[in-house]
Amino acid sequence: MKWTMLATMAAGLLASAAQAQGTPKAQALESEDAKTIYAFGYSVGKGLGSFALTAAEFELFQRAIAEGNAGTAPAVEIDQYAPKMQTLARSRQAKVGELFLEKAAQEKGAVKLPSGVIYKELQAGSGPSPKATDTVSVHYRGTLPSGEEFDSSIRRNQPAEFPLNGVIKCWTEGVQKMKVGTKAKLTCPPKTAYGERPPTGSKIPPNAVLAFEVELLSIPGNTSGQ
Structure with missing residues (x-):
């Protein structure tokens, strides 16, 4: 799935979750829609793994989703940075891989x-x-x-x-x-x-x-x- 599509779909889900009452853990997964939304949200989170986001970067990601969902003016030129998403993902993935190899070698x-x-x-x-x-x-x-x-x-x-x-x-x-x-x-x-x-x-x-x-x-x- 392209990152632009992923971000668009994730925006609606995460922004809605931010507006819901209580924490995500407190929300019951009683309906099939709720379970499906949870499954998609979890998949989105797993998909972000290649970015290896820090806590501060994830907070920035959530801010961007909320602002995009609200329709406010973006803080950067989106079209300019869209092509850089895959480049960032590849560089972060390489770093994650290097750390994984180092950890394996130390076992x-x-x-x-x-x-x-x-x-x-x-x-x-x-x-x-x-x-x-x-x-x-x-x-x-x-x-x-x-x-x-x-x-x-x-x-x-x-x-x-x-x-x-x-x-x-x-x-x-x-x-x-x-x-x-x-x-x-x-x-x-x-x-x-x-x-x-x-x-x-x-x-x-x-x-x-x-x-x-x-x-x-x-x-x-x-x-x-x-």
Whole structure:
């Protein structure tokens, strides 16, 4: 959704909420309209995550919404700044990603691989380790720095099977460190994930840092135990 449309839709909802009696927590979600409005408002809030707004910036955002809803003259030339919204979102998203990677690297047991991928073993395995040319069977869950899940074989209750050299670099490098039975967390810098071109229709924004919890179930075709 374009930010101009998002801001317009959010304006009416947040301004109405500001005029309502009591706090948002005190408002009962009794009707389907109320629940739908809450769901939309929550989604708008999640959508603002890429801006990483400070408390003061969020207060400014609320002020702008209220003034726009009231029809008062804007404090800045809106058409001039509209194109800068995506630029700001991208720069803020990059900062959020950098902090997420730094935090992951500081976790106990975490190892930073040459590509920048952060590898952390969650459960030790005892089977063989795959080579890049092997096909692997895994269960996984992928999330954004916000914690939002964008994909999960666990939720589908269907393991994924693929050639290890046919997926993102983060996986090719990280899964080779695992043994069958290992569970690990892979935190992937954008250049080792999807970069500027995430899968069409996915929840992954361009240049996103991604986190995966992966369990290596088997290496189909590997009967040597090596």
